[in-house]
Amino acid sequence: MKLKRYFAKESRQAIRMVRDELGPDAVILSNQRKDGGVEIVAAVDFEQSLEQLAANQPVTMVDSAPAQEQPEPDLTYTPKGVLNVEPPLPDEGQNEFEQVLNSVSEKIEQLSVAEKPRAKRSKKKVAAKPVTKSRSRSRSAAKPKSEPAVAVDAKVNEAPQDDPAFDEMRSELRYLRGILENQLSGLAWGEMGRGCPQRVELLRRLMGLGLSAEHCQSIANQISDYTDTDQAWHQALALITAELQVTDDDIISQGGVIALVGPTGVGKTTTVAKLAARFALRHGYQEVALITTDSYRIAAYEQLRTYGRILGVPVRVVKNSEELSSALETFQNKRLVLIDTAGMGQRDVRLAGQFKTILTGAPQIKSYILLAANVQGSGLNEVVHTFKHLKPDGCILTKLDECVSLGGVLSVVIRQQLPVAYLSDGQRVPEDIQPARAEGLVERSAELLQQNDESIDDNTMVLTMGGMSANAGI
Structure with a gap:
């Protein structure tokens, strides 16, 4: 038997590679998400x-x-x-x-x-x-x-x-x-x-949203009547909406000491500027202060200082928990203090120091994880698992304008029971940020499905939905 591995961004592309190289009689041995894509092991x-x-x-x-x-x-x-x-x-x-x-x-x-x-x-x-072998032989010989x-x-x-x-x-x-x-x-x-072809069609649409296979099955199992496919579809969207947790614009309305955390490149600094500008427009610029813990990159501090100069708010850079406590004491009369943390990968060894700075800097700090909506579910799961040590109060979804589906991030926040606070869908400050609404987020996901107009084929459905129980038993 000839075995070969194929790696692609999505299942359909990987299956096409298998069919083109090994022919239609190839057998799929395994299918798993790995390193931002899909890995398939096939055999002839x-x-x-x-x-x-x-x-x-x-x-x-x-x-x-x-x-x-x-x-x-x-x-x-x-x-x-x-x-x-x-x-x-x-x-x-x-x-x-x-x-x-x-x-x-x-x-x-x-x-x-x-x-x-x-x-x-x-x-x-x-x-x-x-000696062990000799004793084993003697015992075997003694047995009748x-x-x-x-x-x-x-x-x-x-x-x-x-x-x-x-x-x-x-x-x-x-x-x-x-x-x-x-x-x-x-x-x-x-x-x-x-x-029950109606159930299959419902699962096909849910998969088209980008939801995980387990989440699709869970939603479909809660639908009792599949007679009307469109009605079942609307019921499924309502179930997803009910599962989503959102906050009530807490940062802009209540203020506090807020730390934005997340991996490199998710838009933490830009989001800090958007929130600061929104709060300043509502409550006044004198009520806002900015802090950055990113002492590793000079450009990061310069970018935040530029935003601070434009908004007319003070900016302070800190290197450890002691300096953070001192800065917070200086800004104790501010209604909103936003902390921009250093961007690090979830496997970066320096993350422990970052966590220590935030956790010991002040007990009143509330943290929010920034999740890029254009990242696949497996990568988002790893990010949430890493930053769970900070016991975040919620998350902010970014890069919504760059994604083709929202199902991956929806499955993650629902599974992790992580409330969504804000949605960021552009670079404009402060326009491109708004409070999260569960109904609006699910409607936006359904609109993306209609815009892409890519139906999940039977091979992908069998491989993804049918392979769930198979992979669990290997």
């Missing part, structure tokens, strides 16, 4: 590999107990590649799939049992190995022939410690299991398409 010559694997299966000989012999599973079934979306097979074909899948699972369990004593023996000293099951276990446990063929067979079995589970998932998806 699956039939030959399956026949060879069946021929090379080790046969356990138990001469003294022929009644316990189990019939060998029939591995002659030839599954179709998931790139060819075939109609669902009859129940007999599905039962045959399940029989093969169960036999493969049993083989993998046997291999796992055999691995445990090997791992234990490898931890012992080299000098102790001959009326206990064949124990003898079989001993043979399995005495498998070679570094047998490449053993490891290769185990790897092939695991791949085979994944293939069969993908095929069964495809059968289930095809059966759903025949039994």
Whole structure:
């Protein structure tokens, strides 16, 4: 079996690459999001590999107990590649799939049992190995022939410690299991398409929004009536709206000490200027002060100082928690103090120092994570997980004018139960920022779906929705 990995920005592009290079009979082994895109592992010559694997299966000989012999599973079934979306097979074909899948699972369990004593023996000293083998032989010789099951276990446990063929067979079995589970998932998806095509259409639209597969399934499971597709669609949008948490323009209306955090390039400094200008227009410029903790880049401080000069508000740069406390004491008479933090990647080792500065600088600091809406869901999840240590009061969505879908960021904020405070969709200060409204955000996501007018094809639906349960079992 020839295996090859393909990486692309989206599933449809990756599937097209597989079809062009390996042909329509290629089999999708795995599908996962990785490094800002989708990685697909595909294979060809699956039939030959399956026949060879069946021929090379080790046969356990138990001469003294022929009644316990189990019939060998029939591995002659030839599954179709998931790139060819075939109609669902009859129940007999599905039962045959399940029989093969169960036999493969049993083989993998046997291999796992055999691995445990090997791992234990490898931890012992080299000098102790001959003694252990000798004792094992003596115990085996002392056992009567009326206990064949124990003898079989001993043979399995005495498998070679570094047998490449053993490891290769185990790897092939695991791949085979994944293939069969993908095929069964495809059968289930095809059966759903025949039994309830309205549900399939709803899932297709939800996927078009950019929502995660798990979120799409969760929304669809809450719809009871699929008779009218449009009505079901509006119900789904209403459910998404109800799941979204938003704040009530807290920063502009109430003020306080606010820290904007997030990775590099999400627009923290520009957002600070927008919020400062909005607050100054409503409450007066004398009520605003700006602080930056970005002492690493001179350009960052200069940019914020330029905004401060234009707005007529003071700007202070701090390097640690002591300087931050001192600056906050100086600005204690200000109704709004905005803190612009240094832009760092979520894996930057300096983030710990940044967190310490904010957490110990003053207990009254409220933090908001900035999330770029044009980043995929996996990257946003990592950002939220990293900055959760600050116990943020909410988030601000930026770069809405640069994204083609909002489903990824919506799934993340709903899953993380992170309230959305503001939406930023441009570079103009202070025009391009407004308080978040759940209804408006979902409506905007639906409008982007209509503008793009790209329907999710059947291959992508089978790969994404049908592969959820398959990947969970590997």
